[in-house]
Amino acid sequence: MRKITIVAEPAPVAIDLAETALLIIDIQKDFVHHGGYGEFLGNDPELLQRVIAPTRMVLDAARATGMTIIHTREGHLPDLSDCPPTKLERWAGGLRIGDVGPMGRILIRGEAGHAIVDEVAPLPGEIVIDKPGKNAFYRTGLESHLRDARIKNLLFAGVTTDVCVGSTVTAANDHGINAIVMADCVASYSLTRHTAMLDIIKAQGGIFGWVTDSASVLAALE
Numbered sequence: 001m002r003k004i005t006i007v008a009e010p011a012p013v014a015i016d017l018a019e020t021a022l023l024i025i026d027i028q029k030d031f032v033h034h035g036g037y038g039e040f041l042g043n044d045p046e047l048l049q050r051v052i053a054p055t056r057m058v059l060d061a062a063r064a065t066g067m068t069i070i071h072t073r074e075g076h077l078p079d080l081s082d083c084p085p086t087k088l089e090r091w092a093g094g095l096r097i098g099d100v101g102p103m104g105r106i107l108i109r110g111e112a113g114h115a116i117v118d119e120v121a122p123l124p125g126e127i128v129i130d131k132p133g134k135n136a137f138y139r140t141g142l143e144s145h146l147r148d149a150r151i152k153n154l155l156f157a158g159v160t161t162d163v164c165v166g167s168t169v170t171a172a173n174d175h176g177i178n179a180i181v182m183a184d185c186v187a188s189y190s191l192t193r194h195t196a197m198l199d200i201i202k203a204q205g206g207i208f209g210w211v212t213d214s215a216s217v218l219a220a221l222e
């Protein structure tokens with residue numbers, strides 16, 4: 001495949017597309033639609049919906065290059081046996097993980113709310129990782145997929161910047177993977193936390209990676 005250079009902070013980043021995967025974190029109805037986990041945690045899910053259009057543009061461009069594409073979904077087995085007690089015990093009040101909400105049982109695999117939104121839904125052949133935690137490397141096959149495909153760089157989209165994106169970016173570093181985050185393709189329920197997480201990633205010479213945006217990635221892919 002081919003090498004591209006993406007305008008980014010703290011510096012431009014040169015990558016080989018053959019060694020790069022687009023990683024789309026948890027753009028599930030449970031987080032971005034009303035009546036799901038995000039809302040029951042006390043958040044406005046509409047704050048996350050701005051990621052959908054730019055992520056779709058990058059997804060279409062990535063599909064056209066033949067790049068590896070990986071989607072993740074946060075959720076639990078119906079019997080909750082994979083859900084840490086700490087996660088079950090902390091919620092904003094009202095419904096919580098496993099309870100029946102307007103989109104089925106909250107954050108449970110196979111329920112309507114667990115699905116990735118239609119606009120960025122996986123196509124056959126794309127990798128889908130189901131994860132019980134925030135960090136997509138925790139108790140999943142992500143690391144072996146990356147090893148098998150010889151992936152060295154992850155281009156990040158998804159939600160939320162400060163929780164599942166952030167924890168996966170920091171984990172990627174410890175796995176020897178470069179993390180490149182598209183700022184307009186990630187969002188938080190809090191703008192303060194979104195900005196803080198992006199600052200943390202790119203500070204100190206890019207201690208956890210690079211911050212770019214969809215326009216810079218699309219320009220580099222052209």
Ligand code: TIU
Nearest residue numbers: 026074159160163164165
């Ligand atoms: N996917 C993800 O980020 N899970 C969360 O629980 N995020 C929150 O911001 N709560």
